[in-house]
Amino acid sequence: MSGDDHSLRLDKGKQRATAPEPDERAPLLGGPSLRVLNDEEHTHHSRRRLWSKLCAVFVVSFLLCTVLFLSLLVYSYRARAEHLTPEDVINRGLYVAGPDRVDVLNITAEEGIWVRVDGRIGVDAGLLMDVRRDEEEDGFFDEVKKGLGRWGIRRLRTVTVDSMTAEILSQYGQPILLATVTTAPVELPLTVDRPRDLSWLTNISIPILIQPTRNGSALLDFARHSWRDGFANIRAAVNHVQVHGGGLTDNGWRSRLRLDRPNVCVNVRKKIPELPGLPSPGEDFPPAEDLVTLKTFSVSSTNESLRLDALATFVNPVPPNIHFAAPELPFIISLLNESIALPVASIHTNPFNLTHPNITLSLFGSVLPLPSTVTPVLSSFLSRYLSGQSNPVQIASLLLSDLSVDTFFPAPHPKPQILRDVTIRDMKIMPSGPGGNAIAASGTVFARAVLPKGMDVSLSVNRVWPDVLVYDGEVPDVREDGELPEGAFAHIKPEDWLLSESHEEAPGEEGAVFAVTARIEDVPLEVLPGREKEFSHFVSKVIWGPSGALAGVQGVAAVAVKVHGLPFSNGTEQDSEMELTDLPFRGRVRIGKKGL
Incomplete structure (x- = not known):
């Protein structure tokens, strides 16, 4: 390997790799880098879509659970409301104060009695629906549940009981109809937090039609039994009761909440309060x-x-x-x-x-x-x-x-004295009958008939029938019943009525006054048993006295009167006469020598 080759290898190992020079056939973007970026972006979007789906599922599930919870809650309260009995509502939830005013609007024999009753009323819905707070007993769930219930009652505010007709029956013995009562629709305000006083009640004014039973004795018997018992026991029977939410003029969602009850019967037992002027309930009612x-x-x-x-x-x-x-x-x-x-x-x-x-x-x-x-x-x-x-x-x-x-x-007080100033004018006593063994009296009976104060009637006294005891002297003030009175010596009583005449005199401080006269002719004068001595003594005073003798007269009389203006639809003139009996009287008569 040459030195040049060796330097090339060293450079290769030490230098950064460089991209080949671009030419006209190279792509505008590099292939491997683009794929990496696309993968990362795809992953990010996928995660966002998954999160969105999860959130949507959670929200939907939460809403479904909430709706289900509220539905169950509403159903539970609706079921509670539907299972409330009329006795529950009346005895536990309904509060009535009054009546504060009762006005009789109209009374007719055909329709009955229309009255308008003013009072105060309210419904403790918190107690009836069991949504009142109980800090010692309520847990979190109970507090939430009751809070929603209280919120719903506050939103509802009022319920309306539609017009209904109730039969009121007595509960003493066999049920007896006392009256039929028809009420107009009435709004009942609801409350959830009832205070201790009655300040929460709402004023109402409602017309009521009362149709009492035609069996008046049943009403009186019920009143007497109730007073003696101290309680009024009645049963109210209604063919149909309909209650809807909201007030009378409410046409919104509240009015769609309705509750119908057929054949509702409620037993009511109310204590009769102490009433001024009457004996305490539990005693007999006074006549x-x-x-x-x-x-x-x-x-x-x-x-x-x-x-x-x-x-x-x-x-x-x-x-x-x-x-x-x-x-x-x-x-x-x-x-x-x-x-x-x-x-x-x-x-x-x-x-x-x-x-x-x-x-x-x-x-x-x-x-x-x-x-x-x-x-x-x-x-x-x-x-x-x-x-x-x-x-x-x-x-x-x-x-x-x-x-x-x-x-x-009631009788007038004091007791009236109708016949006054009674006397027998021109009285004569003479023998009569076979052998002159009997005694007869003749004369003219005179009396004033004074009617009680307030009786200003026009009348005619057509007949009288006196029953008279004759005394030697004035009539004593004290008379013992069942015994012959002291001083009485004779008895005079005609066998039949005496025709009489009367005329009206000027009225005094009392009622109308009439002067009455009747003629007696040869009416038997019966000497009382054992009083012959008294009779002889009286005759002696008549004969030897300078002005005769004073005789007292006392007794009772019957009078037959025709009252002017008293309407009679049939009968004769005598049939229309009033025969007044047992009218007491007392008076005096002086008998001189000419009277014997």
Whole structure:
């Protein structure tokens, strides 16, 4: 190997390899370097595509899981809502305060009673749906789940119960229909964090149609049983209940949330609160006559009937925060004759509001056209009233058929004295009968009939029938029942009615006043057993006294009167007379020598 060759080898080993000189046949880009760059770029893009796919898969999976979770959550809450019973809602979630005001809008016999009730209402949806916070018991998942539930309730805000009709049944013994109640649609606001007070409740005003049962005795029996029990036990039956989300005018997504329930029945047991003026619940409910006081009562004659006016007060047990406005209310007053009601008067109340502690009620009306068959019952009523005794009556509502209350019409106080200034004018005592063994009396009976205050009627006293005890001197103030009174020596009682005449006198401080006279002719004067000595002593005073002798008279009388304006639909003139019995009287008569 030559030296040149040796230097070439050394240079080859030490020098950097150089690319051959390019010529016109060389490519513009080098082949091996381009492939390396393309591979690296391809790898980078592949990794990015894979990452994107992985992210997409993760996001989709996460969204699917979230949707599935929310769907399960929504389903669970929907299932919880659908499985809520009406008892759950009423007893655990529904809060009602009031009513604060009740206005009677209209009352008709055909339709019923329309009232508007104002109150406050709310639904504790947080409790019903079990989404209220419990920091001691809730874990992370529970907190998330409940938080979403609370968010959903807040978004929903309100639910609406559509118009519905409920039958209210008594739960004492066999279920008995008490009333049918129809309500307008009502919005129920929802809350999730109910405070301890009632500040969260929302004011509502809702019209309600009440159609009471025609079985009035069922209503009264229910009221008495409830008061005695201290609780009101009822059952509400509704054919169909429909609830939707949102308010009455909401047409958005909330209104699409609906819940339908057919044949809903709810048993309700409510404690009766203490009411002012009434005995405590758990005791017997007082009779109506203990709650009502008749302040004034007047009767006046008109051309075709008798006008009736009265002013009564009755205990108001309604709390002061409740307003009640009642329109004119019609009633029928009936007299009771052996439990048979005989209608005699039509009465209306003036519109009234609640006042405390008592409600004052103004009443007006007139006597109904009466059949003659009612005359004995009406006569008995008037006789008892004028004798200071109460009378059984029945008060029935014209608007609520078969709803009636049996009570007593109170007697006037003090007890009225109808017959006054009784005397026998020109009285004569003379022998009569075969052999002159009997004694007869003749004369003219005179009395003033003074009606109780408020009875300003025009009448005619057509007949009288006195039953008289005659005393030697004034009638004593004290008389022992069942025994012959001291000083009485004779008894006078005609065998039949005496025709009489009457005329009206100027009224005094009481009712109408009438002067009555009746002629007695040869009416037997019966000397009382064992009182012959007293009779002889009286006759001696008549004969030897300078001005005769003073005799006291005491007894009872029956009078037959025709009341002008009292309408009778049939019968004779005498059939329309009222026979008033057992009217007490006392008076005096002076008998001179000419009277023997």
